[in-house]
Structures are given as C-alpha cells and as structure tokens.
Amino acid sequence: MAPVSHAADRVQSLDVYLNACKIGTIVRTPGDFNAFSLDPAYRATGGTPVLSLSLRAATGGLRRDPRPLAGALPAFFANLLPEEKLREAMEKHHAASVRPGNDFDLLAALGADLPGAVRVVPTEGARAVASAQAPQPPRLRFSLAGVQMKLSVMKNTGKGGGLTLPLEDGQGQYIAKFPSLTFPGVAENEYANLALAAALGMDVPARELVDKADFEGIPEEFDTLSDGKVLLVKRFDRGQGGRRRHIEDFAQVFGLYPSRKYDGAAYHDIAAALTMAVSPAAALDFVRRLALCAVTGNGDMHLKNWSLIYPEGDGPPALSPIYDMLSTVPYLPADGMALTLGGERSFKALTPSRWKAFANRARLPEPAVLAAVAATAARVNAEWWHLPERAAIPAAVLARIDRHITLMLPILAECGAG
Structure with a gap:
C-alpha cells in the first residue's frame, strides 16, 4: 500500500x-x-x-x-x-x-x-496518496507544546532496553527533555525540583535521569548537541495500552494564543477558574504550588504550564500533576514570577500583602492562602537541604538555587506570623 x-x-x-x-x-x-x-x-x-x-x-x-x-x-x-x-x-x-x-x-x-x-x-476523502516515485521515510508525528527541546519516547521492553522515538502511528509514554548548551544542568535542576514537590506531597509524575546514549535514532534536527543528562518524565496524559486522558492548559481555558502566555492573565485568574471548574481545595493546591515556585525561583510558570486533566467519564476536571517545575534563577538572575501575583512579579516583593491581594482577587479566604504559603515554605526548609536529588545538580547551579531559597524562606514565613 x-x-x-x-x-x-x-x-x-x-x-x-x-x-x-x-x-x-x-x-x-x-x-x-x-x-x-x-x-x-x-x-x-x-x-x-x-x-x-x-x-x-x-x-x-x-x-x-x-x-x-x-x-x-x-x-x-x-x-x-x-x-x-x-x-x-x-x-x-x-x-x-x-x-x-x-x-x-x-x-x-x-x-x-x-x-x-x-x-x-x-x-x-481529504487524505492524499503519495506518488510512487519518491516514498517518504517514516516520520515523527507527535506534538508537544512548549519551547524546550523534548521528544515523546517509548521504552524498549525487549533485550537490551533503551529508548526509541515513535514513528508514524507509534505512541510515546514518556517525555524526554534534552540538555541545553545555553542552560547547563537544566535536566538535573528540574529533576531535583520535581523530587522536592513530591516530598511536599504534591502530585508529580514518575521521572528519572538517563543518558543521551540510551536513545536510538534521534534525527539531526532534534539534537541539542549537548551531552548532559536527559530528564525522562512519565506522560500523565497517556495510560495503559495507549489510553489517552484529556488535558487543557490555561491558555486554552482562557482562549488565548501561546504568544499571550506571559501576559494574558494573572495567577488569581487561574485560582478563580479552578474554584469554579474544580473546587476551592484545588485552588489552594494551586496556591501551594505557587509558593513552591516563589521559594525555589521558578520564573517560567506561565499559562501553558498549568493544566486541567479530565476524568474518563463525566465529572469535573482536576488540577493536573506538576510539570515544568524548575528553578530559573541560575540562568536568569533577575527573573521573577511568570505572571503577576497580587500585582507583582518580583520574588522579593511577595510579602504577605501581595498574597492577601491575590486572595481577594481570587475570592479565596486570606487566612487559608497565607497558611498555605507559610506551610509550604516551612516544608521546603525541612526537605530541601537533605534531598538526595540535590546531588545531581551541578555545583554552581545548586549554589544559586540555595541562595534564592535562603532569601525567600523568611519572606514567605511572614505569611504565618500573627
């Protein structure tokens, strides 16, 4: 054929x-x-x-x-x-x-x-049949949103193992995020931050660090030319036997194009939408994740890095598992929050007054928001310093993250005062 x-x-x-x-x-x-x-x-x-x-x-x-x-x-x-x-x-x-x-x-x-x-x-009837004169080789036919070089991949279960890319009708069960020449240690950075989120009891997909040599057949146009570690994350939108789970990010929820992902809405808009579409408890879960972003210096949690995930049958959606959770301050020292929080983006400006403004705009109770922020900061302080995954992060990158966390802990702890 x-x-x-x-x-x-x-x-x-x-x-x-x-x-x-x-x-x-x-x-x-x-x-x-x-x-x-x-x-x-x-x-x-x-x-x-x-x-x-x-x-x-x-x-x-x-x-x-x-x-x-x-x-x-x-x-x-x-x-x-x-x-x-x-x-x-x-x-x-x-x-x-x-x-x-x-x-x-x-x-x-x-x-x-x-x-x-x-x-x-x-x-x-709209499919076109290719001419017999120049058959096309099999192609990668998956799409992943975002800008980072990443591929949908499959694990080989046969002898020798390894990881391969799905061609034509194949489906990947993992997302592989490749190392960057511009941002050293980015895979290890995200790996440790996801581990921290899991230690805090947040919903985080399975993940591991693998070697680039474990992959077979990466096309030249997808090669980042860096030999660092690759972050492998289990796809939470794929289940057993290729079963698919529906998700939509908040740019889609708000009907905005990707170009508006940094300025099309504020964090209180996401919280309010979660309250309406899911529950107030989901909105407070979102607040805890926001506090984690603030304390670790994650300045890239824009509209496309928050998603809803839908059940297979009828019923309301849920806040999806965490993804793209990493510290950006080692690479962008002057970075701030991707969206405004209480009218601010600067990490250092996220004092209790900003969280109160956020709570009022999101129509969430101030005491619950402040308690969630302070509790998250305390948990980070209890978990981060002895987290085993810290050892994977290059020393210079880790030192910059540590400095930011040390700066932010007392600022966020003020949310629990009085």
Missing part, C-alpha cells in the same frame, strides 16, 4: 476527535482561512465530553462557531503545537509537507498524536 501523505496543498479538511467522539471540523478555505465548526451531534449534547472550558457560553451551552481566521488556527488548537526551536525542528523534519509558520500544515502532520486525548486527522 502506498504511504499516506499529509501534503500541505492537498489536505483541506481536518476532523477533530476527543478520543472516539467527533467534536468538529477545521476547514482550510481559499486564501488560507481556517474555519472551525462544531459537529451538530456534539453541539446537541451541550458540550459533553468537554473539549475546552473556553467553548462554554456565559449563558450556558456552547458558544457559536468562531469566524474563519486568516492564516491562524483557533487558540485551542494553536496551543497544541510546539513553539520556537522545537517547532522549527518539527517543521524541518516535515519540510516536504509543512510550510514554515503554517499552523494548519503542522496540525495536519502531527494531529494524530497531540497532547491529551485530542486527535485531529484528515477528513475521510
């Missing part, structure tokens, strides 16, 4: 599925406009299963279909695609079918293996 091509000039219609449920269709019209419409059967359900909270109308039910967009996808789908260097590498990998900067082309190439349970596949 001839291989299936996702040629940019041939695929004009993509069907959107949430697991087996058809949600709608994205059509590319003349002039490179992209129109997304909900399937009538899905609209008749009122939006079950939930694709995105952004589709819900304030009056109940589902919003009207959005207007066609020139050269862009609706924000929900744009947020499923990689960004910056990772996107450039994937576009180069699919150069025969993906034009640089074209979201529709890239979604057509990667849509069968997106984050969560969403699948976007060519509409029946």
Whole structure:
C-alpha cells in the first residue's frame, strides 16, 4: 500500500476527535482561512465530553462557531503545537509537507498524536496518496507544546532496553527533555525540583535521569548537541495500552494564543477558574504550588504550564500533576514570577500583602492562602537541604538555587506570623 501523505496543498479538511467522539471540523478555505465548526451531534449534547472550558457560553451551552481566521488556527488548537526551536525542528523534519509558520500544515502532520486525548486527522476523502516515485521515510508525528527541546519516547521492553522515538502511528509514554548548551544542568535542576514537590506531597509524575546514549535514532534536527543528562518524565496524559486522558492548559481555558502566555492573565485568574471548574481545595493546591515556585525561583510558570486533566467519564476536571517545575534563577538572575501575583512579579516583593491581594482577587479566604504559603515554605526548609536529588545538580547551579531559597524562606514565613 502506498504511504499516506499529509501534503500541505492537498489536505483541506481536518476532523477533530476527543478520543472516539467527533467534536468538529477545521476547514482550510481559499486564501488560507481556517474555519472551525462544531459537529451538530456534539453541539446537541451541550458540550459533553468537554473539549475546552473556553467553548462554554456565559449563558450556558456552547458558544457559536468562531469566524474563519486568516492564516491562524483557533487558540485551542494553536496551543497544541510546539513553539520556537522545537517547532522549527518539527517543521524541518516535515519540510516536504509543512510550510514554515503554517499552523494548519503542522496540525495536519502531527494531529494524530497531540497532547491529551485530542486527535485531529484528515477528513475521510481529504487524505492524499503519495506518488510512487519518491516514498517518504517514516516520520515523527507527535506534538508537544512548549519551547524546550523534548521528544515523546517509548521504552524498549525487549533485550537490551533503551529508548526509541515513535514513528508514524507509534505512541510515546514518556517525555524526554534534552540538555541545553545555553542552560547547563537544566535536566538535573528540574529533576531535583520535581523530587522536592513530591516530598511536599504534591502530585508529580514518575521521572528519572538517563543518558543521551540510551536513545536510538534521534534525527539531526532534534539534537541539542549537548551531552548532559536527559530528564525522562512519565506522560500523565497517556495510560495503559495507549489510553489517552484529556488535558487543557490555561491558555486554552482562557482562549488565548501561546504568544499571550506571559501576559494574558494573572495567577488569581487561574485560582478563580479552578474554584469554579474544580473546587476551592484545588485552588489552594494551586496556591501551594505557587509558593513552591516563589521559594525555589521558578520564573517560567506561565499559562501553558498549568493544566486541567479530565476524568474518563463525566465529572469535573482536576488540577493536573506538576510539570515544568524548575528553578530559573541560575540562568536568569533577575527573573521573577511568570505572571503577576497580587500585582507583582518580583520574588522579593511577595510579602504577605501581595498574597492577601491575590486572595481577594481570587475570592479565596486570606487566612487559608497565607497558611498555605507559610506551610509550604516551612516544608521546603525541612526537605530541601537533605534531598538526595540535590546531588545531581551541578555545583554552581545548586549554589544559586540555595541562595534564592535562603532569601525567600523568611519572606514567605511572614505569611504565618500573627
């Protein structure tokens, strides 16, 4: 059988599925406009299963279909695609079918293996059959949101073990985050910070550090040229037998494009949304994670680094397990919080008055927020200094993290005073 091509000039219609449920269709019209419409059967359900909270109308039910967009996808789908260097590498990998900067082309190439349970596949009859004159080699067809060089990978269970990349219809069960020439020790940094979060009782996926030599067949365009350790994290949106769990990040929840992930909303907006969509307890769990970011110096927890995860059946979503939890201050000494917290971003400015302002804007009780912040700081002080995973972090990076934690502990501890 001839291989299936996702040629940019041939695929004009993509069907959107949430697991087996058809949600709608994205059509590319003349002039490179992209129109997304909900399937009538899905609209008749009122939006079950939930694709995105952004589709819900304030009056109940589902919003009207959005207007066609020139050269862009609706924000929900744009947020499923990689960004910056990772996107450039994937576009180069699919150069025969993906034009640089074209979201529709890239979604057509990667849509069968997106984050969560969403699948976007060519509409029946819209697939193009490649000519026999130049068969294309197997390609990586997964998408991971974000900018860091990372790949969806599989563990080999046979003799010899090792890690391989899923080609064509294969599905990865782990995310491999590769070392960086620009940010030394970034994998070890995140590994230790995830271990700290787990020690604090937070929901953290399984993770391990592996050698780059453990991987087979990394295409040249994805090679970071650094020989440091690789962080391997179990995908919480994948289960046994390739079962997929639906997730959406808060850029998707708020209907914002990736370019707005640092300024499209504030932390109190996320907390308020969690209270409404999940529970006040979930919002306080979020507060504890925010306090951890402040004390460790994590300045990259933008809208796309917080997500909801949905149950397989009906029921409200939950705050997803933690991901992308690392200290950024060793690499960006003047860094601050990715979003505003009580009107501030500077770590040193996160005094009790800022947390009170955050609580009021999020409509959370001040005493509960302050207690959560102070308790998190105390737990970090009790766990960090003897955490075994500290030993994996390069000395210079660890020293910078330690200085920041030493600075922040008394500032956050003030939240428990009086």
